[in-house]
Amino acid sequence: MGALKYSTNNTVVPPSDLNQKIRVCVRKRPMNKKEMERSEKDIAPLLNTRSIQINEPKLKLDLTRYIEQHTFIFDDVFDANSKNTSVYERTAFPLVKYMFEGGRATCFAYGQTGSGKTFTMLDPNHGLYVLAAKDIFALLKKPENEHLSAWIGLYEIYQGHIYDLLNERKKIYAREDAKRNVIISGLREYPIDNVGNLIQVFEFGSNERSTGSTVANDSSSRSHAVLQILLKPKNNRKKIYGKLSFIDLAGSERGADRGETDIKTRMEGAEINKSLLALKECIRALDQDKRHTPFRQSQLTQVLKDSFVGKSRTCMIATISPGGSNSEHTLNTLRYADR
Numbered sequence: 001m002g003a004l005k006y007s008t009n010n011t012v013v014p015p016s017d018l019n020q021k022i023r024v025c026v027r028k029r030p031m032n033k034k035e036m037e038r039s040e041k042d043i044a045p046l047l048n049t050r051s052i053q054i055n056e057p058k059l060k061l062d063l064t065r066y067i068e069q070h071t072f073i074f075d076d077v078f079d080a081n082s083k084n085t086s087v088y089e090r091t092a093f094p095l096v097k098y099m100f101e102g103g104r105a106t107c108f109a110y111g112q113t114g115s116g117k118t119f120t121m122l123d124p125n126h127g128l129y130v131l132a133a134k135d136i137f138a139l140l141k142k143p144e145n146e147h148l149s150a151w152i153g154l155y156e157i158y159q160g161h162i163y164d165l166l167n168e169r170k171k172i173y174a175r176e177d178a179k180r181n182v183i184i185s186g187l188r189e190y191p192i193d194n195v196g197n198l199i200q201v202f203e204f205g206s207n208e209r210s211t212g213s214t215v216a217n218d219s220s221s222r223s224h225a226v227l228q229i230l231l232k233p234k235n236n237r238k239k240i241y242g243k244l245s246f247i248d249l250a251g252s253e254r255g256a257d258r259g260e261t262d263i264k265t266r267m268e269g270a271e272i273n274k275s276l277l278a279l280k281e282c283i284r285a286l287d288q289d290k291r292h293t294p295f296r297q298s299q300l301t302q303v304l305k306d307s308f309v310g311k312s313r314t315c316m317i318a319t320i321s322p323g324g325s326n327s328e329h330t331l332n333t334l335r336y337a338d339r
């Protein structure tokens with residue numbers, strides 16, 4: 001990423017390759033009502049379709065205010081007025097095509113609580129998973145895919161444990177089989193043959209998700225939610241032909257040490273921090289084509305092993321808030337996503 005040398009200022013830049021092993025995109029959400037009421041400034045102008053500037057408000061020792069500018073370049077940057085459909089075209093859609101080529105694909109949303117992870121990934125009307133499902137069922141109707149069927153599984157990772165959201169939050173375990181594939185034993189998977197069906201099963205499962213309240217968002221997620229859509233041969237349910245996982249990660253700021261006194265919250269934060277760091281390490285290893293991927297460092301990266309080794313592709317969507325009050329979190333998110 002850092003190797004890109006073209007100008008960042010309002011110039012037309014060449015689009016990034018949609019078929020890269022890893023793509024990292026940023027999505028900025030619109031100002032919300034509270035931010036508008038506080039007349040917050042938008043501190044995150046886009047410079048072009050691939051770069052964004054953060055105007056960080058700072059204070060000198062003599063208390064005079066100044067702005068520190070930071071510029072970041074990504075594979076795509078989506079502005080506040082972008083619709084999920086255009087985000088989909090350049091993030092999850094290439095992964096849908098890839099799973100029909102027999103690949104394992106993963107799409108993550110990473111960002112601060114309230115920055116739009118769930119809205120982007122898992123919104124029941126126009127989340128990327130719904131848009132993907134529409135294309136998946138259309139592709140399954142094609143004669144060349146007649147032998148395949150789609151299955152869905154939904155689980156969350158909370159404090160290093162896996163809970164099956166389609167089976168009353170039953171605790172389940174990941175293990176490696178003789179071929180060193182990671183299997184989540186006991187995970188309930190349902191065959192699905194249309195979008196309505198998938199949304200219904202997903203909604204049932206997401207009601208089970210463990211949520212708690214934070215200052216930023218009353219139903220903030222403290223867990224990572226993983227929705228997996230599998231393609232299996234109709235005549236062999238044990239075999240996985242292709243896989244696409246959508247992951248709504250826990251709020252990134254929850255991993256920071258915020259001086260919480262409550263032990264439960266501290267432990268949650270430590271675990272989230274561990275898993276997000278492990279994820280970053282794995283993505284870095286994948287990016288640099290390293291032979292060793294440290295996926296064993298957390299439960300999250302362990303269950304995603306097949307996204308990091310072999311025929312795999314990953315897209316990370318870093319979601320950010322536009323307002324000045326979130327500048328620190330926004331910078332942390334962009335630094336995390338910056339490769």
Ligand SMILES: Nc1ncnc2c1ncn2[C@@H]1O[C@H](COP(=O)(O)OP(=O)(O)OP(=O)(O)O)[C@@H](O)[C@H]1O
Pocket residue numbers: 028029030032080111112113114115116117118119120217219220221249250251319
């Ligand atoms: N791009 C967007 N356009 C319009 N509204 C948005 C957008 N992104 C987020 N929102 C709205 O902002 C609010 C917070 O978004 P969301 O719940 O997706 O955040 P989150 O990052 O998933 O937070 P958490 O980690 O707490 O789950 C929601 O009301 C959502 O509808």
